[in-house]
Amino acid sequence: MVAKIINGKSLIGAINYNENKVKQAKAKLIAAARYPKEIKDMKFHDKLHRLTDLADRNERTKTNTVHVSLNFANGENLTDENLNNIAEDYIKGIGFETQPYLVYRHFDAGHPHIHIVTTNIKSDGYRISLHYLGQNESEKARKAIEVKYGLVKAEEQEKQKPDLKADLKTVDYGKVETKRAITNVVGQVVRNYKFISIHELNAVLQHYHVQADRGAKDSQMFAREGLLYWITDAQGNKTGVPIKASSIYGKPTLKTLVEKFKLNAQLRKPLKEALKTKIAKALQKASDRAAFEQSLKTQNIEVFFRRNDDGRIYGATFIDHENKTVFNGSDLGKEFSANPLNERFNQPKTIATTEPNPSATTQTHATNSAAIIQSSPPTHRENYNDGGSSEFLDILLQPDQDDIGALNKIKRQLKKRKGQNL
Numbered sequence: 001m002v003a004k005i006i007n008g009k010s011l012i013g014a015i016n017y018n019e020n021k022v023k024q025a026k027a028k029l030i031a032a033a034r035y036p037k038e039i040k041d042m043k044f045h046d047k048l049h050r051l052t053d054l055a056d057r058n059e060r061t062k063t064n065t066v067h068v069s070l071n072f073a074n075g076e077n078l079t080d081e082n083l084n085n086i087a088e089d090y091i092k093g094i095g096f097e098t099q100p101y102l103v104y105r106h107f108d109a110g111h112p113h114i115h116i117v118t119t120n121i122k123s124d125g126y127r128i129s130l131h132y133l134g135q136n137e138s139e140k141a142r143k144a145i146e147v148k149y150g151l152v153k154a155e156e157q158e159k160q161k162p163d164l165k166a167d168l169k170t171v172d173y174g175k176v177e178t179k180r181a182i183t184n185v186v187g188q189v190v191r192n193y194k195f196i197s198i199h200e201l202n203a204v205l206q207h208y209h210v211q212a213d214r215g216a217k218d219s220q221m222f223a224r225e226g227l228l229y230w231i232t233d234a235q236g237n238k239t240g241v242p243i244k245a246s247s248i249y250g251k252p253t254l255k256t257l258v259e260k261f262k263l264n265a266q267l268r269k270p271l272k273e274a275l276k277t278k279i280a281k282a283l284q285k286a287s288d289r290a291a292f293e294q295s296l297k298t299q300n301i302e303v304f305f306r307r308n309d310d311g312r313i314y315g316a317t318f319i320d321h322e323n324k325t326v327f328n329g330s331d332l333g334k335e336f337s338a339n340p341l342n343e344r345f346n347q348p349k350t351i352a353t354t355e356p357n358p359s360a361t362t363q364t365h366a367t368n369s370a371a372i373i374q375s376s377p378p379t380h381r382e383n384y385n386d387g388g389s390s391e392f393l394d395i396l397l398q399p400d401q402d403d404i405g406a407l408n409k410i411k412r413q414l415k416k417r418k419g420q421n422l
Contacts, residue, residue, distance in 0.1 A: 001072055002154045003090070003142045004241075005134045007120075008065040011051050014117045017067075018104040019044060026174065030080045030114075031087060031103035050100050051118065057125040066096070066130070068116040069241070073152035074177055076112055080105060083114050086145055091116065093141025095128055109240070111177040171209045173231045173239050182229045182243050185210045190252050193319075194268040195326040196261040198254075203304055203317045203326055211238060212245075214254065227254045268325045275301070275320050276332050283335075289345040305341070313342040 008014060021027035032039050035050055055064040070090060072078060078086075087103045101118035120128040146153050168188055171181040185208040195201045198212055205211055213228045215221035221228070228242035229252075245253040278299055286292035289305075296303055300322045306315040315338050316329035329336035 001070055001086075001142055001146055001151045003134075003138050004069045004071070005138060006067045006069075007063050007130050007133075008067060009062050011055060011065045011117070011119060012048055014065050014067040015044070015048050015051075015102070018102070018115055018117065019047075021104065021106060021108060026108040027104045027106040027115075029102060030105045031084045032100075033088065033091070033103070034098075034100035035102075047102060054100075054121045054123060055119050057123070058121045058127055061121060061127045063130065064119050064121050064127070066116075066118050066120055068118075069113055070116070071111060071113040073156075074111050074180070076151060078112050082149070083112075086149060087114060087116055089145055089148070090138075090141050091118070093144060094133060094137040096120070098122060099128075108174040109176075109178050111180075168208055170207070171231050173209070173233065178231060178240055179243050179248070182210055182231065183248050186212075186229055186248060186252050187250060190250070190257070190260065193324045193326060194264040194271075196265050196268075197328075198257070200317060200326040200328065201257070203319055206232070206236065209233065211236070212252075213238070213242065225254045227252075227257075268327070271320065271323045271325050272327070272332065275318065275323070275325065275327065276336075279303075279318060279332065279336060283344070292345070305345075311346065313346065314338050316341055 018027060018029075022029065029039055029042075029047075032042060032047070035042065035046070037046055055061075058064070068090070070086065083105060084103060087101075091097060091099070091101055096118055099118045099120075099122070101116055104115045104117075106113055106115060120130055122128065142154060145151065168185060171185060185205065189201070189204050189208075193201075193204050195204065198214060202212055209232045211230045211232050213230055215226065215228070220226075227245040229245060229248065230238040230242045231240050233239050245251065245256075250256075278301060279296065282292055282295035282299075282301075286295055293303055296318075300320070302319045302321065304317045304319075305313050306317075307313055316336065318327050318329060318332065318336070319325075320327075329338070329341065334340065
C-alpha cells in the first residue's frame with residue numbers, strides 16, 4: 001500500500017475534487033465517519049460543514065485540510081468494507097481517531113485506491129501537528145496495515161520495472177495504473193531515444209500522453225531541479241496525479257537525464273547528416289506544410305511546429321523514429337530553424353493583380369484595397385503604423401481615375417519596403 005498525504009488550506013477544494021469524481025461516475029462515497037447523518041441523507045453542505053465547523057475554531061491555522069490517498073497494487077480485490085476498515089486503521093495510526101472524515105473510493109485508475117478528507121483542527125480548537133506526519137506516523141500505520149491485511153508492500157510497488165518488451169501504446173488515464181503506465185513509457189523512451197533536453201524528451205513522450213514537468217520557472221520545484229511525470233489527455237492537458245521522477249524505476253530525475261543528455265549528444269552525431277538530407281529533400285518537394293509533414297511521415301520522421309498565438313512558427317522539432325533520434329531544427333541547420341520555416345509555410349497572400357472596375361466608387365476601391373493590405377501580413381515584420389502609413393492612406397483616398405495607378409504604387413512601395421528589410 002502506498003500512502004500519499006496532501007496538506008492544504010481549502011476543505012471545500014478537497015471535497016469538491018472528490019464530489020466531481022462522483023458526478024462523473026468515477027468515484028463514490030463509501031464512509032462518513034463521525035458524521036451525524038447517514039450517507040444517503042447527506043448533501044454537499046452536510047459533508048463540508050462538519051469539517052469547516054472544526055476548522056473555524058482555530059482561525060490562526062491556515063493549513064487545516066488533510067487529503068490522503070491510499071493506493072493498492074493491481075490484483076488486490078478489496079471490498080468497500082475492507083477499504084473502510086483500512087481507512088479507519090490508518091486514521092487511528094496517524095493520530096486522527098477523534099476527527100470526522102470522508103472516504104471516497106475512486107475508479108479512475110488501473111489500481112484500487114481511496115481518498116480520505118479530514119481536518120487537523122480538533123473540537124477544542126487545538127491543531128494536530130502535521131510536521132513529519134508522512135515520514136513518521138503515516139509510515140508506521142502503512143506498514144502495520146500491510147501486515148494486518150496481507151497487502152503488497154509499498155517497497156515492492158515502488159520497484160516496478162518497465163516492461164521493455166511490450167509495445168508502447170498511448171496512455172488512457174483511468175484505464176491503467178498511473179505509475180505503471182508512466183514507468184513503461186518513460187523507461188522505454190529514455191532507454192531508446194537520443195535527445196538532449198527536456199523539450200526534446202517531451203516531443204517523444206507526448207505520443208504516449210505523458211509529459212515531464214519541471215514546474216514554473218519561479219517555483220520551488222524548478223529551483224530545486226525537481227521533476228514530475230504526468231499523464232495527459234488528447235489535447236495535452238495534464239490530468240490525474242503526477243508521479244515523482246525519483247519514485248520511478250531507474251530514477252529518471254533531472255540529474256539523471258542531464259547525464260543522459262551528454263551521452264546522447266555524442267550518440268546522435270553520426271545520424272545527423274542523413275536526417276538533414278531527408279528533411280531537405282522533403283522540404284524542396286513540398287508545396288505546403290501538410291505535404292511536407294506527409295513526406296516526412298512516409299520516412300518514419302515526424303516534425304512538430306511550435307507556434308505562438310499569432311500562428312507564427314518559433315521552432316520545430318524533428319523525430320526520426322527509425323533511428324530513435326530527436327533534433328531541434330536549429331541544431332540541424334539554419335535552413336530548418338524558425339525564421340526560414342515560418343517564411344516557407346506562412347507566406348503572406350499576394351496582392352490581386354486584376355484591374356478594378358472603372359465604374360466602381362472610390363469608397364469601394366479604397367475598402368477593397370485596404371482589405372488586400374490587411375490580408376497580407378508582412379514577411380519581415382513591416383510596421384504599417386510608422387510614418388509611411390499616411391502615404392498608403394493618401395493613395396487609397398485619391399480620386400477614381402487614379403485607382404489603377406494607386407494600386408500599382410502600393411505594390412511598388414511594398415516591394416521597396418521588402419527590399420529594405422532583407
